[in-house]
Amino acid sequence: MQMFVGVVQAGSLSAAAARLDMPLATLSRRIRELERELGVQLLERSVRGTKLTDPGMRLYEHASRGVEALAEAERAVVSDQARLKGILRLSLPPAFEPWWDLLALFQQRYPDIRLSVQTTERRVDLIEDGVDVALRVGTIAHETMVARHLITYRHVLVAGQALLERLGSPEVPDDLHRYPCATWRPGPAGIAGWQLGQQLFEPRPILATNDYLHLRSRALRGEVVTELPPFLAAEAIRDGRLVALLPAHPLPEQQLNLLYPSHRHPSSIVRAYLDFCQTELAGFVA
Structure with a gap:
């Protein structure tokens, strides 16, 4: 449908192929497949370009709105990701200096996310203490938690x-x-x-x-x-x-993990934090 709308808006198959950055033969074949699937001719082709048939016009009226709605949805998702807002509640071990820099970079990337950081050596109960993600050193054996392994290192x-x-x-x-x-x-x-x-x-x-x-x-x-x-x-x-x-x-190896509750679907803010840490961590703990 996106290809069909692209042909109509470009005015010809060749112009649409260039705009969509795909081979002309591929685009032409996909349009023919769409016509066979629908059982109607959508375009009249000539040396001057393409012209919509009556069925093609009706399809374009609906398809163009659908394609624009899809594009708008994609833009909304990207925009929301860039402007994530809310509070992220974290638990860290004491003296974990690299994480201070990491959190500063995270807030530069997501300036509308506010951080609430609890520093403790105690193994917090994430549910009871209201923590979204805990940084934990050592092996994890807790059925109600999901552990995202980050790195292994030695003292x-x-x-x-x-x-x-x-x-x-x-x-x-x-x-x-x-x-x-x-x-x-x-x-x-x-x-x-x-x-x-x-x-x-x-x-x-x-x-x-x-x-x-x-x-x-x-x-x-x-x-x-x-x-x-x-x-x-x-x-x-x-x-x-x-x-x-x-x-x-x-000295023995140590594991570094991020923990979050298994029964709670991670929010977009938590997912952004997990992915950010996994991507950026190597430069800090080395």
């Missing part, structure tokens, strides 16, 4: 230059017993060990905290060996303020 074991100048560089995990260590601890009980390659090292930390920014600060001051997410350590490693330790004994 890095680091120390400041001053500490290494004083104590030297460790060559194997057991060497870490000679160093003051600081560990991330999610709660008041227990101290997590470091799985360094095939060996589990259990530090006796001088500091245990659930704040990675605190750990980074102490490492930058040359006071401790600690583990950091790669995005919190990358810049300091590049400029030499921190050194990555024991690269032959890497």
Whole structure:
């Protein structure tokens, strides 16, 4: 129908083929197929162009309105996507610095979307807490949630230059017993060990905290060996303020996922956020 309307509006098959950017033979064949399907002749062809038959005129009156309505619907969808409006409620882990930049870019792309961001290490109940999408580190085992996997990465074991100048560089995990260590601890009980390659090292930390920014600060001051997410350590490693330790004994992989409720059909705002994060994330967490 779009081809038929295009021929009528262009005045000839050749002009329509050029306007539609398709071979003349293909366009002519499709119009003949339409005529056979309807059982009527729609166009009278001559060297001067095409002329509508009476059935063709009646079809054009209806088809042209339908084609214009379709085009208007497509424009409306594109326009709505460009002007998404509303509130997006998010949950993030603490100290997830790359996401701050990512959210700023998201709002540049969609300036009419307002963000409500809850930062917590607690595993929030998305329904009870009114959260649309949660950023979650670790494996997901929750039947009522949909997980959109983003990336897999590893934390890095680091120390400041001053500490290494004083104590030297460790060559194997057991060497870490000679160093003051600081560990991330999610709660008041227990101290997590470091799985360094095939060996589990259990530090006796001088500091245990659930704040990675605190750990980074102490490492930058040359006071401790600690583990950091790669995005919190990358810049300091590049400029030499921190050194990555024991690269032959890497820490375990971590999964990064976006979670949303499985029983709730994602809104256009949520879909835009999910797709944006998946597309843009690689440049931030590396």
